[in-house]
Amino acid sequence: MVSGLGLEVRILGKKLIEIQDRILSQYRITLCDGSMCKNDWSRTHVHPKKRMICKWVRKNSIQSTFTLLHEIGHVENNHSGMRRAEREYYATVWALDKAHELGLVIPDSVIKFYQEYIDYTKDRGIRRGGSGYGDLRL
Numbered sequence: 001m002v003s004g005l006g007l008e009v010r011i012l013g014k015k016l017i018e019i020q021d022r023i024l025s026q027y028r029i030t031l032c033d034g035s036m037c038k039n040d041w042s043r044t045h046v047h048p049k050k051r052m053i054c055k056w057v058r059k060n061s062i063q064s065t066f067t068l069l070h071e072i073g074h075v076e077n078n079h080s081g082m083r084r085a086e087r088e089y090y091a092t093v094w095a096l097d098k099a100h101e102l103g104l105v106i107p108d109s110v111i112k113f114y115q116e117y118i119d120y121t122k123d124r125g126i127r128r129g130g131s132g133y134g135d136l137r138l
Ligand SMILES: [Zn+2]
Pocket: 032, 034, 036, 037, 038, 039, 045, 046, 047, 053, 054
C-alpha cells in the first residue's frame, strides 16, 4: 500500500529540486565537483568571487536546499573586512530570509547546527584576539 505521507514526501522532494535549479540559475551559480578548484576539501565550500560552489550534494531534502542557500549567502554577502564568524552569520541570515521567501520551513535542528558553527568561529576569533563581534544570534 502506498501511504499518503510517502507520496507527499516525493512531491515535496521534486519541488525542492526544482527550487534548487531555479535559484542556481537565478544567482548564476556554477557547481563544481572539486575538479575545477585547487582545494581538496571534502566538505561543501564556496568561491564567492567566482560564484562557484564545490562539492555540494544535491538531495531532495531541506538540509541540502539550506546548505545551497547558505553558500549562495556567502556569494551575495561577500564584503571585504568581514571576519569568519560574521561571514557565516550573514550568509545564514541571508539563507533564512530566502528560505522564508520560498515558503520553506527550516527545522530548528538545522538552525541550531548553524548557530553552533557561528558560535564556534566567533569563539575562535575571540581566542585569537578579535573583539566587538556582537551577539551574532540567528
Ligand atoms: Zn572549491
